[in-house]
Amino acid sequence: MSSRVPKGKRPKSGQTGKRKASSSSASRPKRRGASTTKKRRAPHKPRKRRTPRAISPFVFIIAGLFGFSVAIFGLDFLQTKYGRSPVTVELFTWAQDKGLFSPGERQLRSEALRKAVNEALIESGIHKSDLTFQKSVANGTPDEYEYREFRISHSVKLDSLRALLVKKASREGAGVAAVKRSSQRDREMLAIDLGFGRVKRQCLLFVQPIQDVRIAQTKPTPAMTPPQTFQLEPSEAIGSHESAQIAIVVDDCGYDLSLAERLVDIDCPLTFSVLPKTTFASETAEAAHTSGREVMLHLPMEPVRYLGPGFPELEIRCGQNEAEIEMLIDEALTSVPHVSGVNNHEGSRACADLTTMAAVMSHLKRKRLYFIDSRTTADTVAFKVARSMNLKVANRDVFLDNENEKKAIEGQLEKLVALSIRLNQPVIGICHLRRTTVAVLEEQLPLLRKNGHRFLFASQVVK
Numbered sequence: 001m002s003s004r005v006p007k008g009k010r011p012k013s014g015q016t017g018k019r020k021a022s023s024s025s026a027s028r029p030k031r032r033g034a035s036t037t038k039k040r041r042a043p044h045k046p047r048k049r050r051t052p053r054a055i056s057p058f059v060f061i062i063a064g065l066f067g068f069s070v071a072i073f074g075l076d077f078l079q080t081k082y083g084r085s086p087v088t089v090e091l092f093t094w095a096q097d098k099g100l101f102s103p104g105e106r107q108l109r110s111e112a113l114r115k116a117v118n119e120a121l122i123e124s125g126i127h128k129s130d131l132t133f134q135k136s137v138a139n140g141t142p143d144e145y146e147y148r149e150f151r152i153s154h155s156v157k158l159d160s161l162r163a164l165l166v167k168k169a170s171r172e173g174a175g176v177a178a179v180k181r182s183s184q185r186d187r188e189m190l191a192i193d194l195g196f197g198r199v200k201r202q203c204l205l206f207v208q209p210i211q212d213v214r215i216a217q218t219k220p221t222p223a224m225t226p227p228q229t230f231q232l233e234p235s236e237a238i239g240s241h242e243s244a245q246i247a248i249v250v251d252d253c254g255y256d257l258s259l260a261e262r263l264v265d266i267d268c269p270l271t272f273s274v275l276p277k278t279t280f281a282s283e284t285a286e287a288a289h290t291s292g293r294e295v296m297l298h299l300p301m302e303p304v305r306y307l308g309p310g311f312p313e314l315e316i317r318c319g320q321n322e323a324e325i326e327m328l329i330d331e332a333l334t335s336v337p338h339v340s341g342v343n344n345h346e347g348s349r350a351c352a353d354l355t356t357m358a359a360v361m362s363h364l365k366r367k368r369l370y371f372i373d374s375r376t377t378a379d380t381v382a383f384k385v386a387r388s389m390n391l392k393v394a395n396r397d398v399f400l401d402n403e404n405e406k407k408a409i410e411g412q413l414e415k416l417v418a419l420s421i422r423l424n425q426p427v428i429g430i431c432h433l434r435r436t437t438v439a440v441l442e443e444q445l446p447l448l449r450k451n452g453h454r455f456l457f458a459s460q461v462v463k
Contacts, residue, residue: 109172110201113194114146116168117202122256124161125435126152130404132207145195147203153405155436158190158208165204169194174201186210244420245427246448247271247456248400248441249343249372251298252432254278254336257287259433264291268445271458273298273343276332277313289338294457296372297332297339299360301347303376316350322359329363340459341370341392343430348377357385365391370462372396374430392462400431409440417453426461 133149177193273296370392386393
């Protein structure tokens with residue numbers, strides 16, 4: 001009898017066949033010739049192991065970019081939170097400095113406005129030595145602007161200065177964002193902000209002292225007043241019957257070719273000290289050399305505090321090795337032809353550093369150039385190092401135009417003449433290429449020569 005399987009409980013495949021086969025094999029006789037051996041299964045083939053697929057390099061690149069972006073945005077957040085410029089702006093600024101990207105329109109317009117403002121300042125007789133304070137505000141951000149304060153002489157007319165600034169700025173598409181003029185007991189002030197629309201880019205403050213005759217009269221006279229050396233008319237206030245030997249070095253040449261040409265026209269030996277990498281460096285040196293004047297390199301060196309706006313393109317700094325210093329000097333000499341000697345531009349820090357000065361003087365000796373120490377710091381070791389290397393060298397004796405006023409410059413010229421007569425030796429005076437200074441030299445140098453004073457080139461004074 002065949003056993004029935006209840007519904008819903010069908011045997012698993014293979015189980016029923018086995019049961020039937022077992023029951024039938026017991027009851028049925030085996031056939032003759034039938035094979036009693038079971039069929040052998042095919043040998044089991046081992047499965048091939050799958051080799052892991054190599055990860056595409058693009059995956060690593062994308063993951064790296066994603067991680068870098070997250071880090072940058074995180075740093076941006078922290079920098080902005082604590083009042084610093086975002087990292088992305090700093091990176092882009094660094095890339096622009098390295099020439100990886102072209103400057104944007106905002107930067108180009110800001111640079112054009114700054115250049116126009118500097119041109120107006122130079123035309124008004126305002127020099128970088130008149131700068132008393134300078135700062136870049138919100139540096140690296142869209143709201144960045146430059147703030148500068150100047151102490152100007154009485155010869156500058158504030159109304160004319162304001163009109164010239166507005167005229168120069170308008171040529172670059174800029175205008176006046178704000179302007180204010182005020183007066184106090186001892187000074188007048190002009191504050192003017194220039195920019196594009198309401199966004200300011202150049203903020204300038206001019207302070208002009210007021211000369212008050214009543215205040216001058218109430219000042220007590222010193223107990224010992226030095227005797228009046230010169231008893232001449234005001235137009236001939238400089239001069240003496242004794243002979244002085246004077247060398248005048250004109251610093252900061254290269255910015256204004258027209259002023260340099262006015263000095264060339266003076267019938268007097270003058271030494272032109274030209275700043276490298278300036279607009280008219282080569283033209284000024286050529287004009288001076290062609291007219292028989294002497295040319296010096298006005299080599300920028302690191303100061304303790306920068307007096308002028310911005311940083312020079314080429315500068316000798318503390319910490320540079322000898323090869324770097326030699327390369328910078330050679331680069332500067334390439335931009336200024338016909339150089340006979342060198343003097344320092346600023347350099348209150350570099351001139352006090354023994355290692356830096358040793359590298360400078362060593363290279364100047366190989367180039368057979370003399371050196372004049374402008375003595376911008378009392379801690380200078382430049383003269384001492386040059387002497388130890390048997391390099392021709394001299395010190396500056398008098399700055400002629402620390403005060404950018406006619407009477408002050410004439411007084412310094414008088415002091416220079418008196419010093420040479422008292423010491424009975426040549427002396428060196430240093431001035432700067434400014435309108436007021438050039439006007440004084442045009443007026444006074446012929447008078448000094450007429451009074452018998454002798455003018456020399458700087459190379460004739462160094463020892």
